[in-house]
Amino acid sequence: MDKIVKEPEGIPFLKLPPPDRLWTDAFNKKYQDNGNFKYKPATYIQVANGCWWGKCTFCVEQNNRYEVRPVDEVVEELKECKRLGFREVFDDSGTFPTGMWLEKFLERLGGTNGNITIGCNCRCYDYPFDHMARSGFRMVLFGIESANQHTLDRINKGVQIEEAVKVIKKAAKAGLEPHLTVMFGYPWESDEDSIRTLRLLHELLKKGYAKTAQASFYDPPEKNGNKSQKKYIRQIYRVAYSPEFWFNKLRDIHNTDDLKYLWRQIKDGLRLFTNQDNPTREKRWI
């Protein structure tokens, strides 16, 4: 029986129906202005509940059960998105599935997704990036969190920073567009540590390996972040002083969608950079 659910009812993730994007007004400008989409109109999907790693100490997905929807069901939802006129989707699962599920998904996409573009959250892990790029994936979001190995170990990220950088470069070389996220304000990090993270982020953006990035403040419940390091969040914008950054940005323009996307990034960057009325803003992106 159809009904409107207004409060959480504890329905198991795998029993939830796909959203009705017309009824929920997904084409509304306020939703279209949200997110890091290149192709619009765009919308969100959710392939999995939680994260297959699920061990990072600061993360809401820590210890959550990881459940993945059947490939066929997801492919049907993508077809429906395309039929409705959406040009890009972002999968907001904690982390996109890998292994057999991904292999089967990519095989199915080969003939069915046409030109709908897909983005997803990834771990710094050896995904089949070439195949993903050929199958319509674009933005892959990597939470690198910090350039400092002692911090990655402390938050239980489960990656080596050198490996993370290799994975990001491999994704970019495959034709994907990595979006990086970092955090500042870990109580145990020094200014030198924060600057190391800032430099790594700038370097990957300048060289064009990362296409976009965001920084936020480390502030999980009951763990106070080091507020003196909030200043580094804003400093991600300093990459805009680099000619090499702009050279690579211009080199990435191949059509009007790329041009419009860059223009939106410039406008959003200027708005956030000059936003003096909210100097304590804890999350910024470039």
Ligand code: SF4
């Ligand atoms: S890999 Fe990402 S989603 Fe998974 S637990 Fe760590 S921060 Fe959370």
